[in-house]
Structure formats: C-alpha cells, structure tokens
Amino acid sequence: MALxxxxxxxxxxxxTVPVMFLAAQGVPDLVLVLVTCFGGYLSAGGANALNMYIxxxxxxxxxxxxxxxxxxxxxxxxEGLVFGLTLAVVSTLWFGLLVNWLSAWLxxxxxxFYVVIYTMILKRRTSQNIVWGGIAGCMPVLxxxxxxxxxxxxxxVILFLVIFFWTPPHYWPLxxxxxxxxxxxxxxxxxxVASNKVVARQIVLYSWVMVAVxxxxxxxxxTGWFYTAVALATGGWWLWEAHALQAxxxxxxxxxxxxxxxxxxxxxxxxxLLFVAVAVDPFLR
Numbered sequence: 466m467a468l469x470x471x472x473x474x475x476x477x478x479x480x481t482v483p484v485m486f487l488a489a490q491g492v493p494d495l496v497l498v499l500v501t502c503f504g505g506y507l508s509a510g511g512a513n514a515l516n517m518y519i520x521x522x523x524x525x526x527x528x529x530x531x532x533x534x535x536x537x538x539x540x541x542x543x544e545g546l547v548f549g550l551t552l553a554v555v556s557t558l559w560f561g562l563l564v565n566w567l568s569a570w571l572x573x574x575x576x577x578f579y580v581v582i583y584t585m586i587l588k589r590r591t592s593q594n595i596v597w598g599g600i601a602g603c604m605p606v607l608x609x610x611x612x613x614x615x616x617x618x619x620x621x622v623i624l625f626l627v628i629f630f631w632t633p634p635h636y637w638p639l640x641x642x643x644x645x646x647x648x649x650x651x652x653x654x655x656x657x658v659a660s661n662k663v664v665a666r667q668i669v670l671y672s673w674v675m676v677a678v679x680x681x682x683x684x685x686x687x688t689g690w691f692y693t694a695v696a697l698a699t700g701g702w703w704l705w706e707a708h709a710l711q712a713x714x715x716x717x718x719x720x721x722x723x724x725x726x727x728x729x730x731x732x733x734x735x736x737x738l739l740f741v742a743v744a745v746d747p748f749l750r
Contacts, residue, residue: 477509695739
C-alpha cells in the first residue's frame with residue numbers, strides 16, 4: 466500500500482469521478498465508475514512504485530521520504546520494480562478489457578510520462594520539473610471522460626488545463642516548506658534555485674491563469690450557474706491567498722511567518738470543491 470502512495474491517488478480520483486458525471490450529464494454507470502477508479506488506482510500505484518524505485522537514492526536523503534519502504538529495506542529494489550511493472554501491465558489490460566482501449570492508452574501514457582519524463586528526465590535537471598511533469602496528474606480527467614464516452618471533448622481538455630495550471634501553485638508552497646530537503650538531495654525544485662519572492666510571483670501568475678481557464682466551461686456550454694458560482698467563489702479565495710503569500714514574500718518574511726502551507730492546504734480544498742461542482746452541476750441545469 467505504501468508503495469502506491471494512496472494519499473496522492475485520492476486527489477487523482479477526486480478529479481476522475483466528477484468528470485464522469487459531467488460526461489454522462491447525470492449519473493454514469495456506477496459499475497463503470499468503480500471499474501475506472503480501480504483501474505486508475507492500479508495505474509497510478511504502479512507509477513508511484515516505479516517512482517520510488519528510481520528515486521530511492523534521493524528519498525534516503527530527505528526527511529519527508531526517509532521512511533519509504535525501499536529506503537528502510539522493508540521492500541527490496543527488485544521487489545519494488547517487479548511490483549510497479551506488474552501494476553503497469555495489469556492496469557493497462559484492466560482498462561482495455563473492462564473499460565475501453567482509449568482509456569487504457571491514456572492511463573499507460575500517464576504512467577510512462579510520470580516515470581520516464583518526470584522522474585527520470587525532468588526531476589533532477591530543471592526547476593520546471595513539476596510544471597511539465599504535472600501533465601501526468603492531469604490525465605485522470607481525460608481518462609474519466611473517455612471511460613464514459615470513448616472519446617475526448619473540449620470540456621475534458623479544459624479541466625485537464627485547470628489541473629495543469631493548478632499543479633505548480635499547489636506544489637510550490639510545499640516545496641518552499643521543505644526546500645532544505647530538496648537542496649540536500651540535489652533536486653532543483655523552484656524554491657531551491659529561486660527566492661521566495663520569485664516563487665510567490667510564479668504562484669500568482671499560474672493561479673490567475675488557472676482561475677481564468679476554470680471559467681471557460683460555462684461560456685462554452687458545458688456547465689451552468691452552480692459550477693460558475695463555485696468556480697468564482699473558490700477561485701477568488703485562492704487568488705486572495707496567493708496574493709497574501711506574495712505580499713509576505715515581498716516583505717522578506719521567512720520561516721513559519723511565511724505561512725506558505727496555508728495555500729497548499731487550500732489548494733486541496735479548492736480542487737475538491739471545484740470538481741464536486743463539476744459533478745453536481747448537470748443536475749441543476
């Protein structure tokens with residue numbers, strides 16, 4: 466269970482299920498929802514296990530990852546590798562045989578992107594690692610839509626982009642908190658190589674784009690008043706928190722007084738509320 470990083474997968478499922486409701490414009494086949502969620506767990510779990518296998522050297526150097534199974538020796542590297550590869554194969558076949566092959570290829574693409582592009586290529590080489598590596602975390606939106614319709618629409622693309630622009634301002638505040646960990650491991654997360662002021666400015670920029678993109682669903686006819694109201698309210702609060710963080714960073718506040726984790730925790734609430742609105746909106750139109 467630890468190898469699959471279940472807490473991270475919770476966020477992926479939060480985006481998958483509501484999109485299925487939007488794609489169905491009501492209640493989707495609940496068996497399909499369960500099958501899709503289980504396949505998604507297997508796929509993301511396989512990606513996370515392979516990530517731990519590849520990163521076991523730097524995980525040992527970071528406080529927040531020092532108790533992972535491959536670091537402590539609870540699981541051997543060979544066992545971790547075999548487990549991850551097995552989940553990758555099983556999840557692809559699961560989607561292909563029980564959902565559809567479009568969803569299968571999307572899930573496999575997400576897994577390969579996370580393991581190869583993010584973990585093996587970007588993570589240790591560029592401060593833009595989480596920006597482009599975050600694409601893997603956007604894929605559950607497309608998978609949820611394709612599971613219902615066996616296609617991908619503009620609504621799914623818009624929600625994909627919401628998660629794409631959400632990921633950096635979601636993760637950078639956490640990176641600010643644990644930047645010493647990343648620095649010790651030689652991982653160039655943006656807060657390691659740039660000042661708090663620069664990071665906060667990037668957070669604000671991505672936040673504005675994210676909120677703007679989230680509001681595109683309604684004028685394009687995919688959602689109604691309820692989703693719009695939730696997107697405006699939650700997006701407005703997000704921007705307030707982002708600008709407050711930027712103001713504290715500009716004034717030179719450091720340590721606990723920077724309160725960077727306020728935005729991190731709110732980011733999880735934001736995406737949960739926004740996607741709940743995605744699921745509820747079809748019933749109120």
